[in-house]
Amino acid sequence: MADEEKKFTDVNELGEFGLIDHVTKDLPHFQVSSVFGVGDDAAVIRSSRGTSFLATTDALVEGIHFDLTYTPLAHLGYKAVMVNLSDIYAMNGTPTQILVSLAFSSKYTVEAIEAIYDGIKAACKRHGVDIVGGDTTSAPRGMMISITAIGQVEQKKVTYRHEAKAGDLLCVSGDLGGAYLGLQLLEREKQVYLTDENAKPELEDFNYLVGRQLKPEARKDIIDMFAEAEFQPTSMIDISDGLASEVFHICTKSKIGALVEESKVPIHSQAEKLAFDFKLDPITCALSGGEDYELLFTADEKDLEKVRYMTDVSIIGKMVPADQGIRLLSSGGRLHTIKAQGWKHFQSPSS
Amino acid sequence: MADEEKKFTDVNELGEFGLIDHVTKDLPHFQVSSVFGVGDDAAVIRSSRGTSFLATTDALVEGIHFDLTYTPLAHLGYKAVMVNLSDIYAMNGTPTQILVSLAFSSKYTVEAIEAIYDGIKAACKRHGVDIVGGDTTSAPRGMMISITAIGQVEQKKVTYRHEAKAGDLLCVSGDLGGAYLGLQLLEREKQVYLTDENAKPELEDFNYLVGRQLKPEARKDIIDMFAEAEFQPTSMIDISDGLASEVFHICTKSKIGALVEESKVPIHSQAEKLAFDFKLDPITCALSGGEDYELLFTADEKDLEKVRYMTDVSIIGKMVPADQGIRLLSSGGRLHTIKAQGWKHFQSPSS
Numbered sequence: 001m002a003d004e005e006k007k008f009t010d011v012n013e014l015g016e017f018g019l020i021d022h023v024t025k026d027l028p029h030f031q032v033s034s035v036f037g038v039g040d041d042a043a044v045i046r047s048s049r050g051t052s053f054l055a056t057t058d059a060l061v062e063g064i065h066f067d068l069t070y071t072p073l074a075h076l077g078y079k080a081v082m083v084n085l086s087d088i089y090a091m092n093g094t095p096t097q098i099l100v101s102l103a104f105s106s107k108y109t110v111e112a113i114e115a116i117y118d119g120i121k122a123a124c125k126r127h128g129v130d131i132v133g134g135d136t137t138s139a140p141r142g143m144m145i146s147i148t149a150i151g152q153v154e155q156k157k158v159t160y161r162h163e164a165k166a167g168d169l170l171c172v173s174g175d176l177g178g179a180y181l182g183l184q185l186l187e188r189e190k191q192v193y194l195t196d197e198n199a200k201p202e203l204e205d206f207n208y209l210v211g212r213q214l215k216p217e218a219r220k221d222i223i224d225m226f227a228e229a230e231f232q233p234t235s236m237i238d239i240s241d242g243l244a245s246e247v248f249h250i251c252t253k254s255k256i257g258a259l260v261e262e263s264k265v266p267i268h269s270q271a272e273k274l275a276f277d278f279k280l281d282p283i284t285c286a287l288s289g290g291e292d293y294e295l296l297f298t299a300d301e302k303d304l305e306k307v308r309y310m311t312d313v314s315i316i317g318k319m320v321p322a323d324q325g326i327r328l329l330s331s332g333g334r335l336h337t338i339k340a341q342g343w344k345h346f347q348s349p350s351s
Numbered sequence: 352m353a354d355e356e357k358k359f360t361d362v363n364e365l366g367e368f369g370l371i372d373h374v375t376k377d378l379p380h381f382q383v384s385s386v387f388g389v390g391d392d393a394a395v396i397r398s399s400r401g402t403s404f405l406a407t408t409d410a411l412v413e414g415i416h417f418d419l420t421y422t423p424l425a426h427l428g429y430k431a432v433m434v435n436l437s438d439i440y441a442m443n444g445t446p447t448q449i450l451v452s453l454a455f456s457s458k459y460t461v462e463a464i465e466a467i468y469d470g471i472k473a474a475c476k477r478h479g480v481d482i483v484g485g486d487t488t489s490a491p492r493g494m495m496i497s498i499t500a501i502g503q504v505e506q507k508k509v510t511y512r513h514e515a516k517a518g519d520l521l522c523v524s525g526d527l528g529g530a531y532l533g534l535q536l537l538e539r540e541k542q543v544y545l546t547d548e549n550a551k552p553e554l555e556d557f558n559y560l561v562g563r564q565l566k567p568e569a570r571k572d573i574i575d576m577f578a579e580a581e582f583q584p585t586s587m588i589d590i591s592d593g594l595a596s597e598v599f600h601i602c603t604k605s606k607i608g609a610l611v612e613e614s615k616v617p618i619h620s621q622a623e624k625l626a627f628d629f630k631l632d633p634i635t636c637a638l639s640g641g642e643d644y645e646l647l648f649t650a651d652e653k654d655l656e657k658v659r660y661m662t663d664v665s666i667i668g669k670m671v672p673a674d675q676g677i678r679l680l681s682s683g684g685r686l687h688t689i690k691a692q693g694w695k696h697f698q699s700p701s702s
């Protein structure tokens with residue numbers, strides 16, 4: 001027995017969420033200012049009486065999250081900021097500062113780094129956010145952009161993932177599946193280009209979807225609308241990994257179930273059309289596609305009238321007791337259990 | 352002229368500091384809470400009346416900042432935290448929270464990530480810092496750990512790089528050059544091991560130096576001592592790139608010069624001995640070696656009596672008017688101009 005070989009565990013056995021849970025479980029807190037740590041879109045750090053800071057970090061890695069064959073560098077910088085601001089909005093907060101950590105190989109020129117920063121600056125200007133720090137370092141290969149966003153929020157307005165309750169309405173902003181389908185299109189045209197350098201990419205009919213993939217916009221307008229309507233969601237999360245995964249997070253953290261109605265899930269007409277071209281089911285793209293950076297939130301039933309008429313917001317289902325599980329009511333009237341995703345989309349060659 | 356080929360600029364033409372200056376010059380600030388942005392050890396963000404948050408980010412990249420041939424994973428996690436806490440202390444602040452962004456290839460097992468987190472947690476426990484967030488993602492190759500540290504400081508205690516003045520004393524904590532020489536030793540033993548797998552590494556006589564490289568300790572004790580002595584430096588910076596580079600930063604930002612006395616620069620006896628073995632000049636190791644994570648600070652002349660008897664603090668020179676430049680008075684009595692370093696140490700295969 002003493003000679004038994006030590007067993008090592010492949011990271012994919014745990015998956016992304018399993019690994020994070022595993023290494024961050026039972027983390028002690030030494031600081032009274034740490035109101036909420038790992039396990040939501042952003043950490044909540046008490047500042048003065050009644051207000052808190054929010055902090056979140058997200059990295060984009062070349063070869064995993066982006067392919068420079070079809071990603072303009074300025075778009076990349078813009079997106080790297082947006083995915084972080086989206087996490088601050090998902091806490092019902094206002095982003096105020098970012099720090100940019102950039103590691104890149106010698107194949108990148110000063111002009112390339114300038115282009116990335118042009119995108120970063122454009123994103124910051126649009127959202128009134130300041131670049132207050134960062135780190136610039138070389139890497140043996142490729143590029144990684146890791147951004148930390150800091151925001152502010154009134155303590156009583158903080159919207160977590162864990163406070164949804166059975167009976168709440170399940171709502172989402174914008175439309176879903178578009179970013180994933182935009183990626184499929186870019187990948188297809190890349191393959192065509194690799195076969196024939198003179199081929200012209202056929203992107204015109206699907207400009208909206210390409211934009212959803214390359215230049216997502218964090219939904220500040222939705223948070224502003226909430227404030228104006230004096231509406232506060234009971235829970236909220238941004239859609240980075242796909243609807244299924246985010247519904248799963250809210251349900252798990254809130255210890256309840258959900259019923260999503262397929263016919264209510266907002267899907268853009270271009271997405272419907274392109275999914276058809278690719279022989280994909282549009283609802284599958286919405287559930288598992290990811291990178292839409294829309295806001296998924298739950299609303300108390302008493303707020304139905306506020307939510308019902310909100311611009312660009314759809315009520316797609318309701319929260320139910322835990323024993324009813326997390327299910328999709330298909331347009332055909334059948335009930336399907338929804339499974340969480342996670343690292344899975346990292347294994348696909350297309351993302 | 353219209354057909355002239357577009358010229359691209361190699362990043363090394365600007366160097367690390369040049370590139371950062373280039374992309375971050377004239378950054379607008381939209382938020383009143385952004386007290387100080389890019390250009391010091393950490394950003395200063397106003398929280399409540401009289402106190403500010405500090406935020407800083409630093410990344411360690413495999414193949415650039417660490418070599419897993421001789422770096423235990425737990426030490427790596429520990430160091431990744433320390434280099435960030437050091438930046439918070441260098442603002443005269445107290446670190447309170449960190450966010451950890453980890454990107455790694457499939458060669459890393461769950462046990463490897465656990466070991467890194469063990470080091471991260473040990474560092475946090477020692478300094479009373481909470482892990483409040485992060486991002487875990489796959490990478491095509493290698494590993495990168497990007498950490499953001501958040502801290503707090505009374506606004507009137509913030510110690511910048513730009514407020515040193517001619518006549519101030521130049522002081523440093525601990526001893527210098529050790530981390531660099533520890534790295535040279537580890538590199539030498541790695542080469543021996545690559546030639547003969549049965550060779551035993553000869554590290555015993557230089558344990559201190561190996562520890563300086565693999566497991567640096569951010570100088571919380573120095574900041575605590577300042578508070579106890581009711582002493583505030585006029586400027587401060589941590590030594591990550593070597594004494595020369597850090598003196599240069601303080602001088603440039605404060606628009607003054609400096610005179611460093613070689614004979615006063617603290618160098619450990621093991622470092623003296625090993626430098627001799629490697630046919631290196633110990634003062635060169637101290638000036639250009641880097642990674643010592645000691646604190647370099649300036650003190651008003653009126654504080655001479657406070658600083659003179661501080662434990663583990665050396666007065667190594669003084670600040671002078673700008674027109675006298677930045678110079679080293681050698682033990683032989685000759686004056687040498689000190690040049691800034693930067694990315695240079697990244698080009699060496701040994702770091």
